[in-house]
Amino acid sequence: MDIKLRPVAENEFEPLFHVVKRGIYRDIESVFGWDDAFQRDRLKTQYQWHWFHWIEIKGKRAGLLCYKSVEQSLHVHFLILEPGYQNQGLGKSIMHLIHRTACDQKRECITLSCFQCNERALHFYQSLNYEIVESDEDFISLACYLHC
Template sequence: MDIELIDVSQNEFEQVFIVVKQGIFPYVESLFGWDDQFQRERLASSYLPQWFSWILHGGERIGLLCSKPYEDAQHVHLLIIFPQCQGRQLGAAVMERLHQEAEREGKCRVTLSSFTDNHRAIRFYQRLGYQVVEEDQAFVSMSRPLGCDLGLNKVVNGEL
């Protein structure tokens, strides 16, 4: 599937905020209450701009990915596929691309967390091989092993 990840430019913060709000508002609102100013400040201070990518399919913007690299893992903070683009396996294609890139970079696993009430997202990630590693009232933490966590030789930048 023709998925591209394009860096979000610094002047697109408001567009990113709108997409993030669209994606997580119901969950944040029910747990903590939504406050635009607080969420804007949190987005600006807790997430680095280079973690964000616009997701394109066939040249059309279909969503947003926020992913943070760690030494041996890649952590997905947000995967938001626009509502009109959902149900077409685009999220699965984005995650497959992320898994391949993370493995190429020598990562052993991909981790993420989801709101406990976001049952659709949890089922989606479980279908992709993610397992729940921790759960509380608000969040479910999940992990999916890659090659080196499965006992395969670790590949870094294309070399063993």
């Protein structure tokens, strides 16, 4: 699969927000309640632009990936696939790409979090050998320790 990661440009905030909202609305709404203004501000102030990448397949936007470097790990904030690209192994391919990136950068692990209520995401990450390292009422933190 020919996956390209293209940095999201700052003038692409509205398409970025649309994808993020579609991807996490259900979970945020069920746990905290969704507030458009709050979520817009959060994306603009708590994330850096260079963390965001469009996932492209054959020149078409297939989703969004947001990750950053944290000490000796890479942390994945979002992996959101467009509905037409789900259940085809693309998520697994993207996570393998992140694993290769982490290994190339001599990172020790990849970390991420998901909502307790997002059983589909939890199952997906556990199928890729992610281990639960912490959990609370709302979130599960996972890590995959690399053996590069």
